[in-house]
Amino acid sequence: MVRTRPPAGRHTRAQTAGLLGAVLGLAAAGTAAGMAVSRIAARRVRAAELGPAAELPRELTDGQLRQVDPLGVAARPADRTALVQADDGVLLAVEEIGPRDAPLTVVFVHGYTLSMGSWAFQRRTLAAELATGNGHRPQARLIFYDQRGHGSSGRGPAEHSTIEQLAADLGSVLDARAPRGPVVLVGHSMGGMTIMGLAAMRPELFGTRVKGAALVSTSSGNLAGLSLGLPEMLTRVRAAVLPVAAWTMRYRPAFAERTRRAAAELVSAATRALSFGSADVDPALVRYVDAMIAGTPVDVIAEFYPALAGLDETGRLEPLRRVPTLVLTGDRDKMIPKEHSDLIVERLEQTGENAVDYVVVPGAGHMVTLEEPDEVSRALTALLRRVAAGHSVEVTG
Template sequence: MCRVSTDPPTPPPVPVLPPLTGPPPPGSRTVRTDDGVDLHVEVDGADGAPLTVVLSHGFTARLAEWELQRAALRPRVRLVLWDQRGHGRSASTPLPDATIDRTGRDLGQVLDAVVPTGPVVLAGHSMGGMSIMALARQRPELFGDRVVGVFLLATSAGGLVETGVLGRLVELIRWLRLLPLYLRGLQLVAPLLEHFRRRDSRFGRWFTRRLLFGNRADADPVAVRVVQGLLEETPFPVSAAFYATFLDHDESASLPVLGRVPVTVVAATHDRLTPVEHGRRLAADIGRSAELVVVPGAGHSVNLTRTEIVDRALLDLLDRVDAARRRAG
């Protein structure tokens, strides 16, 4: 089912993001992965709630990007939020391990450590959604039993770079097997790249506005600056290393697994990173269990600029999950 939001764009509250520096907030813990990377995890929400929602953030962001949704969900469910490797408070990652396949395994290990029992809804924005799809491919037995719902926000199952000059270049890199050489070179020049990087620049704001926001009504200048600051916290070498995995990203095999549970796909019409066509295709390939919500005028940061729509879509998914669990007995 496809639902196009007809709500007029109203300015949402600009989130005041908790600082990255200083001691971790209450409810924090560390999950060490099987390859020795420490992941920062925060637990919040209703104590003793029968359902847990695990929120996975997007590329070059951190768990704070869910701050507004966190407030909407907190009274109803137990919340688990985590910083993906190399992002936020989590430890840095060896650059060859900056892959969607690895973040899918990380998500599974967060579940094992922090939500070992009980039903779970997984929510992911952009790269966070890709991590969920990778987990579905790696551990399909979780879906339908432990994982009872999935929320995919501004994300894609693959094919982000398929056409044009860049697409042909990517195909050449794949054919020549040059990705390991690229990552090795990146490791060598990483300190230099980070040393000369300029943050909070006017060009950075233009770039953030262009890629992360939609039409003119979508781009509040204060919100643009908040998102710019959030994205510029991630070290450039980590960003560049993860970018390589997006070029080769294909999780289409995981979609029948997601089809076992209620799924909501949210896509924005002006998203330049994961275009709305990817959301439509994602929902169609998942099948009858998927509901598609299309948000006109919004861009990739739709959870910050169309907060009410995203919050409502999340809460509606929880209602669908509750109804499905009641039907199952």
């Protein structure tokens, strides 16, 4: 195949405009960080040098991010780490809290351009409530993993940047790390789409091994048409520059990296505006999201975008109707508006055997897991109680 290059005289201007425009364009993928087409090149910093989150530089490796939570508190360390091999050979980084023989397993699936670090508050709270047991037998094991191309996981070929492949990856994690006993799946944004993809790919798991699910700030489709609350003119500009931006990120990643480093402050402002609902969100949370984004190469962002923009799982939710399901969203989510969660709830309740628990968090944006972590943890604990009640598993908290 012959690939045509832009005319030499206009190449840099077009690419620069495209990259900056993609700060808005890729946000249509419905992720907390999709708008941030800015990866700050990772700089090695010894964990001992990390101060409070307010002083965290954006240039941290994924492993360093997991040393602290978004507000600078020491993160809950993993009891075990592992690498799970996907069906195409990609290695997925996994961390576990709680004993291998816990009667209930909860698997957390993060969103696009983020990492398992996006669950930092839930990891700390739920580990204290469910995994430590305060001297008694722990009630649950928590599993966190980085999706392919994100965080510490390996990267596959571009053609495997699909929801179907992410769903297969989740299946591999379940088969390798939770082959027996009841499992609850918890997904944020693209993580929720991954769970829906697994339901379509392996429906027999739902009701047998998968006993519950939580879909947080997610969508079953129609993401390409999102306006992000922007005026019509800016939405049109985004659509016009996106093809140039995507081409640049995929085929000129070095140039794209330089461009988004130069636009770091603009990107941080976009993260703040589009990821959070509150106008006075703690700057430490914004910096934490910026740091997670730094672990995602621009060409990975470009490779996954078409899969998200073309997503349509609306008609494939039937397996989730067999299990208790939590749908949670913030009422100020600009990335994936509340109406997308409304549609999921409507489809799940049409013929569902289990009542859907629908939680709308007032004032919260797309990164509700960081902005209102206690609300999210309470809702997840309530879901786990429902699942446990049906399987004679004692869950406290």
